[in-house]
Amino acid sequence: MNFDALIPKIGVITDIRKDTHDVKTFRVVGTDGKKPFEHLPGQCAMLSVPGVGEAMFSITSSPTNREYMEFSIKKCGCVTDVLHSMEVGQQIAIRGPYGRNFPVEEEFKGKDLLFIAGGIGLAPLRSVINYVRHYRANYGKIVIVYGARSKDDLVDIDEIKNEWMKEVNTEVYLTIDRAQEGWEGNVGFVPAYVKEIGVDPSMTAVLCGPPVMIKFTLQGLLELGFEKSRVYTTLELRMKCGVGKCGRCNVGDKFVCKDGPVFRMDELDELPDEY
């Protein structure tokens, strides 16, 4: 077959983990049983369900995982509805990797890192967090602030509790929006919690979550003295091709699929407000 960037290869779902009532994590390998392709933290892949369509998802697993890829996917549209109804062994189509990754080697190395995520926004950050953990000695202190609507909406809480919380020189803060029986941790929105914790403004920050969370968290970080050039986020817009040709995921003269999805806040400041 002739190669074209838009033609996917086949992937096999080898494991499905139900994380919350509307989030499942899918483990995907190629038909040869190996990882479909290599990627870097923050990059995305196009998954397609034949007859339903294609959608772009951030790759949740770390590139250091040499065996398979994982995608934490929230049920919220045509493609995700069908994905959620699938069983282990189901084949899907996959192509990628797409987009600019988090500068884990170039910029993050040697730095103290602050990860702030809300809800399903943890999906792309999990890839970076686990990458950094894998090469733990190369990075400074890690602070993770993760919030969700309720304790039942925290994605893959097992890994957070059993691994992240036990990681050296790492602090993990969890918060949920409203008080709930059986929850002894913090209650409140992410932006407020970040300010409460009192993070060090010399850290490099990575944010991902709903737009309103990003907006207010960023405001809070700036008040604490963070510089925009050291705050990263990842955007999501409608995509069809993933390679900067179909023309729909642009913000100003930048394509999110190609020039993003990872952007620094000072870069976003230069772009028109349309995302």
Added chain:
Amino acid sequence: MYRIKKTDLNALYAAIAKTSGLFIPIRRADEVNFAVWGEGKEVSLETLKTVKSPKNAFFPQTENMMKFKTEGKSVEVVDIRTEDKRPFVVFGVKACDVKAFEVLDRVFLAEPVDTFYQSRRNAITVVSLACSRPEESCFCTAFGIDPTAPEGDVTTWLDGEYLYWRANNQKGEALTEKLASLLEKCGEEAVEAQRSQTKEILKRLPLAALDLSRFKEENLNELFNDPRWAELSEACLGCGACTFVCPTCQCFDIRDFKTNSGVIRYRCWDSCMYSDFTLMAHGNSRTTQMQRYRQRFMHKLVYYPAQNGGLYSCVGCGRCVNKCPQNLNIVKVIKTLGGEKS
């Protein structure tokens, strides 16, 4: 330079069609569009503007990309491309449309190369045709295009009883050689005379003084935030007429279609003017027609040039000027936000 009598053109078309496909302006049901030539078809080279541009020669409005075969839990990707190795001649392409090919090339031939586009693009010989009767909606000169001597592998001119013919490169010479028995050598006087006459008209066209100098990357945000977009776009119906007649619009959609023998994945032209263009499961980055309207023109005049070394993604063909149901167009945008040279 060569020439051939207009009355012999049918023989020329037939000769070309013998060894390659021929895509040429053809009148069908009262409108002229580029279509595959065949004996008995009514060719209309005199038509200044075909309704659609010739871009569908290598970027068809709808094209099947692949097929999925599914059985139980397994999925198979089937390559259904029938690679047409036959060369293709696109005949009668105006200067603006030739320039538009370059605009499209920069998108589709950039890495990763779009092989669907590339295979057809490579097979094409472009025979351009000079304009001798530009009309009021033409403004290609604003983009530095000379409609009296269009680029292309071969350039032709219609004048008096003749079609004049000049090969511009090897591809063009190869085609000329194949047609040698139909072409006779001639001087350039008639062509030069026509060119200088046309140039006089070009200077007097109402849109000759459009000023594009404000449309550059450094003014991106200022232009984006200009309050006048509201007024410019208020009558916009949100249809795709401007997009689909445009020679440089290249946005596409990818969709699946269920058939009895599997799922066909096709791509088709899409328009940023449509409300579902940026619609996602959980939101839409452009919810108003003003935003969509602004996107279309910002893309042509600012975003695309910023990505492509200053090359505008408009060639001044004026099709949108003629075809917008409510008379909105890029000219009004340029005049309002850019102005006119004094």
Added chain:
Amino acid sequence: MKEVESKMLERAKVLLESGEVARVIGWRKGAFCHDPEPASFESVDELKDFVYDYFCGANLSKYLIAESKKEGKTAVFLKPCDTYSFNQLVKEHRINREKIHVIAVECMAKLDIGKIKAKGLSAVTGVEVDGEQVKVQTLYGEAVLSKTEIVLAKCATCNKTHQVKDEEIVLHERPVRDVNRFAEVEALEQMTAEERFKFWREQLSKCIRCNACRNVCPACSCIKCVFDNPQSGVAAKANDDKFEEQLFHIIRAYHVAGRCTDCGECSRVCPQGIPLHLLNRKFIKDIDETYGEFQAGESAEGKTPLTEYRESDLEPKDVLKEGK
């Protein structure tokens, strides 16, 4: 027409200045002499670009769906044919009648720049109408055309009169002409089925799926069209040359049947010159013949042939028998 224009302008100024209306919907001057665009004027200052001439063919009534939801009253200039669409939209509860002030304006038929150019004229710089004669200036010289030959298709057979007016600016009455708007439909009916199929096949195969006909159509006022729903299973964006794909137009004609006022906007805006109004007119003719003469938009009230059941209504089997 200049006289009418200045009267309209005067009225618009008074309405805006007095605060009686918050905005006036009319036409704004274009880049040439023949491309005015529908526009909303909110201040006297904005009215400097106001125009009303022989190229103001657009039907402004559909814009009123959005305008009547805005704060304050909206004044609008409606030509005779536009008022039918207006009534129909009021009837369908799309326009809030109380928020609109209708100024009925005269129309002496509008011109089609496409038809002028089809006469071989290029680089048009000026158009002057003098009764039945139209003088066209171009960079290549002048020409005098007969107005009848270059009016918009929708104007060619129009004998409509204003159905709604809160006030009017009519200085001349367009004489009632002896025209049969069903002549083209009758010609199609005379064809054999094969000929008719070939005709529509050729016409519809030009369609580029731009949706201009649907988006301009006052009867197509669904908030979300079924063809825009990705879950509908209709490959609406694919421009397949198969006849199946072209059913879009036939489905649309069915959907507006009994509600289409024959405003002709579909044909005016089609970039490929498809005579879409003929589909609608065929339905209008059939409804007339089957249920008695009916003109949608004559009234903003009452039942329509397709929403009213009468025992005398023709049964489908009878229709089939009659071979209609």
